[in-house]
Amino acid sequence: MIQHKFFINLDKDIHRAEKFIGKDFIRWRATPREEVSKELDERMRSMYNFPRQSHLARCGCFHSHTSLLLHIIENRLNNVLVCEDDAVEVNPLPSDYPDGGITYVGGFIHASKMMDNKVPDVTLKKGINFISGYRVLMTLSYIIPKWEIAKELLDYIDARPRFSAIDIMYGNHGVLQYLNYPASFIEEGVQSTIHKKTKRSNELYQWVKF
16 A cells, blocks of 8 residues: 655646645656756766757656655655646546556556667556566656665666666666556656656557647
């Protein structure tokens, strides 16, 4: 059973925080571009044609999630739900889920190899599904059942000489991963704070136009 709920939110995005009020969520301050450290800036990978401001926003998103992981570890928090502030709840959260890895409750399915853009043929059953042969992208919403899982993730991330976007690093780690179907959260149809896009995730874990 989920005991702690966090939503990650930039100071300027007050309107995005409104839907979490009164729902037992704790606001976790997101890291803005202006506060990204030189070290993180240099260690983060981005394609050569990725806009500078988008690169810094990616760094900020990365730091927002990893700083929350550290908070979970330092306070030994279990059964933690993490949401980004553009997550909209559309289905109930699972009351029971595996305690040996991450359970995604939002996002979209992608091929295991990042350069493969062919949508995997995946059959999902209602409830908990073990992720194998594909990955879930976006850190829109996920459950960390034990603080030790957060430590595994953060230790792995800290040991890398270079960083990728946080959702990619979660998938690369190898920690057991699951998804609850249908998704509890979909992505609100608002513009991303990282870069412009025309698609969002839905409750079927698909990446669709909006």
